[in-house]
Amino acid sequence: MGSEYNETRNQHFISQAEQRLNASNPTAASHKSKIYVFNIVNRDDYKVTLEGSAARSIVNNLSMFDLFSFDILDRTQLRRNFEALFHKYEISVAENTKNLLSKLNSQDGDIKNEIIALFSSKLLGFIRNPYSVQKVINTFSLLAKHSPTDPSLLADYQVILNGKRPHQIHLCKQLGITDVQYAEWLRIIFMLLSPMRQNSLNFFEETIKSLFEDKNLYAGVFVWEYDNDCCLLSDRAFSQPIESTIHLSFSFNLCATAFIDYIFADPEALVQGKAAPAFIAQASASWRRRPHAQINVTFIRNNIEMLKCYNRRVIYQSHKHVYCSKSVGILT
Template structure:
């Protein structure tokens, strides 16, 4: 699974760029997307990089970013096949979420898994990824075959130019690759079963007993939404209590917004109005969380303000560049 010839390795998949490209009907190698460089995120100044767009085949990619070893025959060991297993589902899952009248939890979780991987494998999110998943850096697979590949991470010598590009050091790069390894590679346990860390983590996140979840889906018939070079918008800083949030571009005309809030009364009272007397009564009765918190999607259709706000957040949080299917967009 590790060995292939892929040198040009995307950190935002081609399929997601295709869903935002100028003309998805043309040949894969000719598809383009408009690229904009952020000049001042506070004043939202930007410029278009190439008037007729850039080819997605070579866009949002870096040579051998995830390669563990490169061989004389031109092959290399990397995570590309594991990434592809997630990516190949994105377009169909996106269509199902957009077309569905009722939420299918498994479809949503699988889509969230693929989208979250864009955050974890994004080189401009390395430090935040380490801060979130640092515990995964401290293990070595018991399976000897997997350990053979895992141990290659410690022998990598990353060029200073690469470390400088992402504002990190060698130790941080090593930790990052170890996290990616555990997030995408099924780990064989001592009992012979396999564990997929990412789906297990996501199941815990989507457990309504522990986490209250808010999901908003925005679509528009005319306006386009932007795609960030970071692969997402982080909502965590805007939340006052114990919570975190992500926004993901789905297509050129749709994005999805997730908020996850720890399900305890003191924390929830920071996000929603719970009258003091009711709060006190619930605590006196030993109730410390909301028991029946349903999982549902709130939909926004053709709401210019919602699209404008989202695009502004992409422009503010992108590393250097953002992308769109049109030169004109709400901001």
């Protein structure tokens, strides 16, 4: 499953590649990249304060020791974790971000691959975020009740169940979760990212595919870019632009000067109360007769009011910290 023993102890839950897109020194060598850290003082009033006087090294930022390690060999530096599985989604995030923004600015409509690949990378940030453990468990609770039928995968799964995790007590205390929650979270990550059959998509990719290919579902993407202003990065990796049980929505930081919103909704529910019922029913029927699903992409530049809304939402919904390429000039 791509979880051979390795020596990676410092494990990022928001990849260094994503953080470097928000670096205060974007032209520096990757190992020298830094980012400004802000403490949330009052989320209701959107008040933050700069932590320290200097930017923090990205190498040790938004990471924890052995966060994803599920088996550590005695008296060695070797451990098994999900680093290799995560790498698949991290490796192209910078390229996809730059390509998407470049294509949008040149009015190149060939952006479907970047839109879906970025959603995959960003959604993984939610799934592996230690401050969202209970939310991930609630979202994928059924998945944790199943186990692989393939003998090789089942053997790997048993290691997750019974592996040596001497760090677990300290880590659970640090995160405010129980041993049971931690173990269930690791099982969910395994079941999501491990292909259950050879040459097939894993459950994570199947879920994303179904969202974008359901022709009965409205898939809306809004990309917001700015010339100079700063888009915050959340320690939770995402925020929700719409508080609704009907619509599925996510906001993600793209880079220091851009963010992206994804909205998946029933088209009839989306316009409920905004038009006559007969018109809504007719329009909905027409929508569902479409031969193929569509991704509706809107690109907006330098809308300051939306940036204020985004940054405030990030501050309100983050755990304890937000991150930025600048130490001053944050719009809240």
